[in-house]
Amino acid sequence: MVLADLGGSITRALKQMSNATIIDEKVLNECLNEITRALLQSDVQFKLVRDMQTNIKKIVNLDDLAAGHNKRRIIQQAVFNELCNILDPGKPAFTPKKGKASVVMFVGLQGSGKTTTCTKYAFYHQKKGWKPALVCADTFRAGAFDQLKQNATKAKIPFYGSYMESDPVKIAVEGVERFKKENCDLIIVDTSGRHKQEAALFEEMRQVSEATKPDLVIFVMDSSIGQAAFDQAQAFKQSVAVGAVIITKMDGHAKGGGALSAVAATKSPVIFIGTGEHMDEFEVFDVKPFVSRLLGQGDLSGFMNKIHEVVPMDQQPELLNKLQEGTFTLRIMYEQFQNILKMGPMSEVFSMLPGFSNELLPKGKDQDSQAKIKRYMTMMDSMTNEELDSSNPKLMNESRMMRIARGSGRQVREVMEMMEEYKRLAKIWSKMKGLKIPKKGDMNSMTRNMNATHMSKILPPQMLKQIGGMGGLQSLMKSMGSNKDMMGMFGGGGEQ
Numbered sequence: 001m002v003l004a005d006l007g008g009s010i011t012r013a014l015k016q017m018s019n020a021t022i023i024d025e026k027v028l029n030e031c032l033n034e035i036t037r038a039l040l041q042s043d044v045q046f047k048l049v050r051d052m053q054t055n056i057k058k059i060v061n062l063d064d065l066a067a068g069h070n071k072r073r074i075i076q077q078a079v080f081n082e083l084c085n086i087l088d089p090g091k092p093a094f095t096p097k098k099g100k101a102s103v104v105m106f107v108g109l110q111g112s113g114k115t116t117t118c119t120k121y122a123f124y125h126q127k128k129g130w131k132p133a134l135v136c137a138d139t140f141r142a143g144a145f146d147q148l149k150q151n152a153t154k155a156k157i158p159f160y161g162s163y164m165e166s167d168p169v170k171i172a173v174e175g176v177e178r179f180k181k182e183n184c185d186l187i188i189v190d191t192s193g194r195h196k197q198e199a200a201l202f203e204e205m206r207q208v209s210e211a212t213k214p215d216l217v218i219f220v221m222d223s224s225i226g227q228a229a230f231d232q233a234q235a236f237k238q239s240v241a242v243g244a245v246i247i248t249k250m251d252g253h254a255k256g257g258g259a260l261s262a263v264a265a266t267k268s269p270v271i272f273i274g275t276g277e278h279m280d281e282f283e284v285f286d287v288k289p290f291v292s293r294l295l296g297q298g299d300l301s302g303f304m305n306k307i308h309e310v311v312p313m314d315q316q317p318e319l320l321n322k323l324q325e326g327t328f329t330l331r332i333m334y335e336q337f338q339n340i341l342k343m344g345p346m347s348e349v350f351s352m353l354p355g356f357s358n359e360l361l362p363k364g365k366d367q368d369s370q371a372k373i374k375r376y377m378t379m380m381d382s383m384t385n386e387e388l389d390s391s392n393p394k395l396m397n398e399s400r401m402m403r404i405a406r407g408s409g410r411q412v413r414e415v416m417e418m419m420e421e422y423k424r425l426a427k428i429w430s431k432m433k434g435l436k437i438p439k440k441g442d443m444n445s446m447t448r449n450m451n452a453t454h455m456s457k458i459l460p461p462q463m464l465k466q467i468g469g470m471g472g473l474q475s476l477m478k479s480m481g482s483n484k485d486m487m488g489m490f491g492g493g494g495e496q
């Protein structure tokens with residue numbers, strides 16, 4: 001079962017239970033068995049699921065349920081909390097400090113995505129002002145150094161490796177020393193992988209670790225390995241001091257349940273997840289939004305953070321003011337398109353919005369959407385300042401449209417289509433008038449201020465339907481606006 005289906009299965013199990021007239025132990029057990037089955041099919045380790053079931057039974061008081069309290073919510077809350085508990089080992093991973101040299105060593109099986117992830121990790125930090133460097137201590141796989149070199153060059157990150165030297169320990173030590181001298185503050189060591197766990201791999205890893213004394217060892221795991229996740233993660237943990245986990249390939253058909261098992265096995269937190277082959281398809285991992293998504297709901301705070309990440313700081317207050325005023329010009333549309341392109345694949349960004357499922361925005365459509373945006377931007381490049389800064393669509397008469405089409409080498413029909421898109425966005429924008437927008441990190445105030453009516457106006461009708469209409473939206477927003485009350489996370493209404 002893939003992640004997206006898990007939420008649906010759990011919600012269905014809860015719904016069935018809610019429909020029962022009397023909630024007794026039998027009905028509760030049936031519901032929990034259904035949830036257990038769903039989790040097992042998502043590759044969560046058997047023991048974890050069994051413990052979770054026991055814990056939920058301890059928490060959920062049958063007398064409360066019988067008294068007609070909101071059964072669904074009580075159990076939803078218990079499942080949500082239990083999943084969060086599994087994913088939160090209770091202690092944060094070592095966090096490197098900018099300006100102070102830290103060595104981070106990556107370990108994992110061959111093909112888990114280690115080399116790709118090293119570069120993504122370096123690139124992520126580089127964008128935040130760090131001075132990362134990459135060391136290729138993988139002498140086992142021919143071509144590993146070339147791959148790292150290629151990735152590092154693309155991202156303009158210094159790298160170190162050798163075609164001749166076959167001793168990974170020697171390369172690792174030399175690389176780390178060199179980059180320490182060059183004042184790099186994040187020295188990332190990529191190690192060899194093997195097809196399967198074997199003594200030679202673990203011995204090599206141990207030696208590299210002993211020689212380079214990493215501040216953090218990151219275990220990289222492919223999310224599709226399924227039930228083997230627990231044993232694999234544990235084997236690595238027993239050889240080197242794994243302090244954090246990165247789960248790759250969370251896009252596609254991954255069964256994300258293995259993530260939970262890896263945390264349990266290493267007692268280390270997941271710090272990032274890989275969501276694609278590209279350098280920027282890499283997300284910081286947060287337990288609550290992840291569980292919320294695991295259970296089929298969106299991650300509004302992740303979406304807003306992404307916006308804060310890509311809209312340049314100096315543009316943010318200006319943009320937010322314009323949003324509050326409700327005036328929308330073609331120039332604003334142009335700037336937003338630029339930001340959207342920077343955000344990375346659109347389906348990934350939109351999957352953070354509640355209700356936006358993969359079916360609604362299939363991954364394969366990303367390229368089409370991006371090409372369309374680029375086409376619109378080319379046409380806007382042929383506009384005058386007056387046209388770009390006007391919020392009056394009537395200004396764009398036929399002769400202007402013909403001139404723009406000629407100037408950009410596109411058809412008049414396409415300019416008209418772009419203007420339709422502009423009008424559609426302007427309409428949505430005008431409905432945001434008066435909205436209070438929070439500063440970065442204060443997402444709760446955003447959800448408090450943005451009421452369900454505001455939201456219902458800007459959501460596409462089919463999405464609103466998917467959430468469960470106004471009722472579903474209200475309960476969803478309530479749940480996202482309050483940390484104490486995560487109960488509506490499953491999109492369920494307030495039925496008893």
Ligand SMILES: Nc1nc2c(ncn2[C@@H]2O[C@H](COP(=O)(O)OP(=O)(O)OP(=O)(O)O)[C@@H](O)[C@H]2O)c(=O)[nH]1
Pocket residue numbers: 108109110111112113114115116117138141144147192193194248249250251252273274275276277
């Ligand atoms: N879809 C997807 N593909 C990924 C992701 N991360 C890595 N990959 C792909 O997985 C494949 C293997 O990645 P590598 O980085 O070469 O794997 P590795 O673990 O370093 O392999 P060794 O160096 O042989 O140990 C490559 O085709 C990557 O592009 C991800 O998050 N999503």
